[in-house]
Amino acid sequence: MTEKSWMYSVLEAVQHEMREDPALTWIFELTPPVASNPNMPVINLETEFGRKRVVNTGIDENWMASAVLGAGLAGSRAATYIPYQGALMPLEVIQNVAGKLRHMTGGKAAMPVVWVIEMTGQTPGFAGQHSCYEEDSFYMHIPGVRTVIPSTPYDAKGMMHAALRSPDPVVYLYPAGLRTLTEEVPDEPYEVPLDKAAVRIEGSDLTIVSSGGGMPGVLEAAEVLKGEGMGVEVIDLRVLKEMDTETLVTSVAKTKRLLTVDQSYYTLAPGAEVVARCAENVEGARFKRVAFPDAPPPASPEMFLWMRPNAEGIAGAARALVG
Amino acid sequence: MTEKSWMYSVLEAVQHEMREDPALTWIFELTPPVASNPNMPVINLETEFGRKRVVNTGIDENWMASAVLGAGLAGSRAATYIPYQGALMPLEVIQNVAGKLRHMTGGKAAMPVVWVIEMTGQTPGFAGQHSCYEEDSFYMHIPGVRTVIPSTPYDAKGMMHAALRSPDPVVYLYPAGLRTLTEEVPDEPYEVPLDKAAVRIEGSDLTIVSSGGGMPGVLEAAEVLKGEGMGVEVIDLRVLKEMDTETLVTSVAKTKRLLTVDQSYYTLAPGAEVVARCAENVEGARFKRVAFPDAPPPASPEMFLWMRPNAEGIAGAARALVG
C-alpha cells in the first residue's frame, strides 16, 4: 500500500493488464500515458510497450473511439484515453454502434473495449466549449455500455482492472477535478465491481446521493451535518449504467428523505433518475435535487463558483429537507 | 382549414417564412423538401426558391448542422432537415456550440436557427443503428437550445412558424412514426408557443404525461380508462426545454398520481425529469413510469412490439397506480 495519485493508480492497472495480454492496446492523444508517484517507478506505457501498441494520434476523437471498437471486434482488447469529450465525437460511435452491437447481432459481437473519457469544465475558468459534464447523463441514458464514474483513486484502479477485463464495452468517466486526490492504494491488482454503488456514510435521517466530481462536496457537507446531529447516509453511485437501484431504494425506504447532488445540468442529470426510481418505489418520501443550473458554465469564477453545487449549498438543502 | 398531413403542414410554414425573408435558407440531404396534399398546390421548396437557398448536400449531417449555425451567426435565418440522427453528428455542434454561444458571448451571439431532426426506429423493423429515439433526452439535457416535439400536424405547423421566428436556436424533433397523422390545419400562418405543455384531456384521478411518438398510445389508453370511469388527465409535453413545470405540478397536485410514458429508454427518459420535478414539488403523490426497456430496439416485430409501450400496457399501469 502506498499513497497514490488518481492517474498513477489508473495507469498501474493498465500496465498490469498490458503485461498480461500482449494484444491489449492503448490509444492516446498528444499527452503521453506517463505517471509518476513519490517512491514508485515511473509508468510510461509508450516506452514500455512500444508505439505499435501505444499510439499517439492526431486530434481526432472520432477515430480514437471507433478504432478501439474495431480492435475489440477483431478480438483484441483495447482502451483509449479521450482527453476532451468537448466535441462529443465519441458519443456517436459509442451510442449508436458499441451500445447496440451485442444485442443487434443476437449476442455474436464481443467488445472488450474501454473508453476513458475526461470530464472537464467543472473547475473555474474553463467555460463554454471546454465544459463537458453532461457526459454522465448521455452515457447513462444509452443501453449496452457499462458507464462508471469512480470518485476515489482506490475505486479508479479497481474499476480500471474490472473494465479492462469485462466482456462488455465500458465508458469510464474521469472527472478531471479529482486529479489532485490521493489515497492509500494497493500495489497488487484488484477489482471493484461494475454494478455496485457504495454507501460511504451510514445514517437514518436523510439519504444524499451523488457521484464523481460531486462527492468531495457531499462528504464535506455530510461532516458538517453530522456535527449538527443529523444522521446522514451518503451514497456514491459509482456506476451509472446499470444503476444499483436496490442500494438506493433500500436507503430511501429507511430515511424517507432523498437529496441528490449533481455537478451538471439540473434537467435530466443523474439525480433525476435517482429521484424517479425512488419515487416509484418508496411511498411518502420527500425529495430534493441540488444541481448545476440549466445554463452553460460561465468563465468568471464569481459566477461559476456560485452556480456549482458546494458543501454549503448541499448542507442548506439537507436542512431544508429534514427540518 | 383543410385536412393536412404532417409534412405538408410543416412545409407550408417553411414556405411562408421563406417568402417573407429572402435570406432564410433550407439545407436537406438527398430527399427534396416536397410535399403534396389533396386539393392543395404541391410545395417544392427547391424549385420555388432555387438551389442557392435550398441546398442538397452529401451525407454529412455534421456539415448540415454546423452550416445552419454558421448562417445564423452571419445574420441569416437558417434551417435544416436532418433525416437521420443515427450518427449523432449534429449533437456535437448543437450541444457544444449552439447551446452555449449566447451565454458564453455575454449575449452577443444571435442564432436564429432551426434543426429539424427525425426520430426513427420506433416503428417495427428498423433496429440497431437505425433506431434513434434517445434524441429527446440528449437535447432536453443541454441548455441554451429550445427543444420541442410536436405530436400533431396543427402543432407541427404552429411550432415551425414559432421556431423559424425565434431568436433562440431550436431543435425541432420529428417522430417519424407520426408521418401518417392528418388533421384540420389552418392555411394561414399562426404560432404555437415554444414553452407550453398542452393538457389534452382533463381529469382528476391520474395525470398521464407523454410526448411525441408516445401520444397516440396514451390517447388511446385514456379513452379506454375514461370508459372505465377513471378521471384521466393527459398532458402532452410538446416542449422538452424549457419544460413547462407549472402545468405538470398543478396537475399532479390535483390528481396525486403521475404516470409517465416514453417510447425511448427508461433510464433518463423525459419521464424521469417529469417524475423528479413533481416529486420535489408535490408531497404524498404516487409515481410510475412506462418506457421502452434499457435495451436497443430489436428488429423482430415480435420482440419490438412487445417492448414498445402501447395502449394496453399504459392502461394496465394506470389501473395499477390508481387502484
Place this chain on the structure above:
Amino acid sequence: MTDHQGNLVTCPEDEGQAPQSEGRRGFLKLAALTGAAASLSTRRALANGDIGYHAMDLPDDKLVDMYRTILRIRWHERTQADQMLANPDYRGYNHFYAGQEAVATGVCAALRNDGPFEQIDLVYSSHRPSGHAIAKGVDIPTMVAEMDFRATGMNGGYAAEMHISDPSVGFIGADGMIGPAPVIASGSAFAFRARGSDQVAVVFAGDGNYAAPHFHSTLNNAKLLDLPLIYVCENNLYHQYAHYSYSCPHKDIADAAAAYGIPSRTVDGQDVTQVYNVAKEAVDRARAGGGPSFIEAKTYRYYNHWGAPGAKEGELGAFGYDPLAITSFRPEREVRAWMQRDPVDIARNILVDWGILEEQKALDIEAEVKAEIAAAFEWALSQPLCTPEDGLKHVFAEGTVPARQFG
C-alpha cells in the same frame, strides 16, 4: 479511367490495364467486356516480372466458385423480390445489390475466409450488405431467415437486413449508417498490426460515404499508421436520389484517397476478374506490411435504393426506376446501358471463353444455384418467429434487463 457519368474511357496506355494473357487461357475478350484498372499510385505491390493479371493464376475451381457466388447473390435477390411481390406474409426488406455482384465477389475471393477467427480476414459491409455477406461466405439459409425476422436467423431476429453479421466467417457486418463503418474497420486493422497478425480488414462503402467526415479519419489514420486496411469504394454513381457529383468534386473518388499517399486504383466493377486482380494486389501489400489500399469499383445498381414487402412493380420500394420527383434521378438509358454489362454475363462469358466451362455446364450451375436458394427460402420461411421476451437479452454479456413497458 472514367468520366463523371462513370462511363469507362479507354486509355490503352494505363499500366494496370488487362494485358494480353501469356498464360494457358485463350484470351479474347469482347470489346463490351473491356475494363480498365487504372493505377493512380506510384507504389505497386508487384513482384519482379509480375504483370498484375493475377486471375490468370487462379485454379479452375476457384474461378467457377466466383461465378457461383455471383449467381448466389443474384438469385437470392430475385427470389426475395418474388417474395416481396407475391407473398403477403413475407416481411423482409432489402437494399438490392443486383448489378454490383462482381465487386464483393472479386474482393472476397482474394481474402482468407476459412479458419479460426484470429486468422481470417474481416469484412465490414457498412451498407447494402447481402452481397458482401454471401461473398464472404455466410450461411445463406440463416441469412434469409434473419431478413424475415426469424428466431433462428443469423442474428436471432435482432438485426434484420441493414445490420446482418456473422463474425464466424469474418463478416463483421453492416451498420447501415453512412460514415462510421470505415473508421471502425480501420480499428480492426490497427489491432492486427499491434498484435503482429497478417490479417487484413476490408470495408465496402458506397460513393455516398465519401462526403462523411469519417472518410478523412479513416484514410488519414490508415496512412499514418500503415494499417492493413482495404477500402473498397463501390461507386454506383448515386446515393438514394442524388448523383454523386452533388457531394463529391472528384470524378474518380480514388483521387481523394491518392491524395493521402494511399495506393489507389479504379477498376471496372462489372468484371470479377478485374476486381480480383486489384484486390489481390491490395491484399498482398497489406499482408506484407505495406499498408492500406483504396479501390474504387465503378458499378451500378439495377433497382431502386431499396425494396420492401408488398412492393408493386414500378413503384418506389419495388424494383423499377426511382419514380419520385427528385433532384437528380437516374435516366432510363443509363440504367439500360449499364445492364448491357451485366456481371453475371461477363463472368459466364469469360469462363466459357477461357474454356473453363461449357456453356451448358454454366447454365446447369445457374439451375443448381436457383434450387439452392429456393431451398434456403423454404427452410427460412418455416422457421419460428421470435419470442418477445428475448428482446431483453444480449444487452450485456450476461443477464437480461428489466421490462419497463408495463410500468
Place this chain on the structure above:
Amino acid sequence: MTDHQGNLVTCPEDEGQAPQSEGRRGFLKLAALTGAAASLSTRRALANGDIGYHAMDLPDDKLVDMYRTILRIRWHERTQADQMLANPDYRGYNHFYAGQEAVATGVCAALRNDGPFEQIDLVYSSHRPSGHAIAKGVDIPTMVAEMDFRATGMNGGYAAEMHISDPSVGFIGADGMIGPAPVIASGSAFAFRARGSDQVAVVFAGDGNYAAPHFHSTLNNAKLLDLPLIYVCENNLYHQYAHYSYSCPHKDIADAAAAYGIPSRTVDGQDVTQVYNVAKEAVDRARAGGGPSFIEAKTYRYYNHWGAPGAKEGELGAFGYDPLAITSFRPEREVRAWMQRDPVDIARNILVDWGILEEQKALDIEAEVKAEIAAAFEWALSQPLCTPEDGLKHVFAEGTVPARQFG
C-alpha cells in the same frame, strides 16, 4: 515550399515568389527575409498583368497599421506574461500567439473590417485567438478585461480567453475546440452566397485541425458549393506536444486542400507582406464568386502551448520550452532558428527599407503601442468582477433560468 521540418526551401522558379518590385519602393530584401509563396493551384485570381505582389499597392498608412497591429499583439502578450509572472492577483490565461503575429495581421489587412454587420467580413478564430482578435480590430481594453473575467469585459466575463468574440467587428470568435470552427465558418460563407452578399468568411485553424474529421466536411462542401471561405491553416509545426508529422502525411498541408480542387498556397507566415499578398488574392477571388481558397502559413509559436497565472519561468504553463517528457518535443535549436525570423523585425525592416518609416519613428511607434497596452491593462484590471447571479442570464434571448444549486 518547405521540407517536413517547416524550413523554407528556396525555389526561385516558383511563380508566386515575390518578384522585384517595379513600383516606387526601393526593393532590397535581406536574404534572411525571403519568403516563398508557392502556388499549388492552377487557378489564379490575378487580373491581366497583375504579378500578385499586392503589398506594393498599399498606402503608407495601411502598411504602418500592419506594423502597429503586429506590435499590439506582441505587447499585449508580453504585458500579460508579466502579469502572470509578477501579479499574484492576475487570473487570465492565454494561448500565446507570439511568433505568429504576421499571419493574423496580413490576412485581416485584406478584409473589410468596418461597417454594418451585414457588410463586413467575418473571422472565426477556432483557437489561440488573441492575435486574431486584435488583428480583426476588437477593442483591446475590453478584451484584456474579458481575459481577467471582468464584468465589463468583451463578453461580460462569460467567455475568457478560449472563447472571446465580438461580432460588432466581425470577429465571431474562438471556440477552442479542434474541429468545429471551420465547418461553422463555411456555414457563414454559405449564407453570404445564398443572400447574394460579397462578404467573405475566414477561419484560422492550426496544423492540429487537419486531422479532425471536420476538415473534410469543410473543404468538400466549400468546394462543391463554391463558398466564399478562406481557410487559413497556421502550421506552427506542433500541436501541444506532438509534431504535425504524427497526424498528417503531407509535408504541405495545403496539398490536402489542393486535392479538392481548391486554390491552395503555402506562404511564409513570418512576413506580413507575403501573407497579405496571398490573402488579397483569396479575398478578391471569393468576392468575385470564385469560391474558396486555402492558405497554409508556415509559422512558429515561441512559447509553450499555453500560459497561466502564477507561472514560473522554465515550467510548463510559463514561457520557456515545453519541459515534459514527451513524444516529440521542440528542439531548442529549432525554436532559436525560428526566432531569427521574427515577424516584428521583418515588418519593421521592410518598412524602413522601403522608406516608409525612419528607424527612430518605428521605435517610437513601438513605445506608443507599449503605452497603449499598459493603459489597457490598467483600465481592465480595475474593472468590477462579475455578479454571481448573472450566470443565470443569456441562456436564451429573454429571461433567466432558475438557480438549482441550493435545492
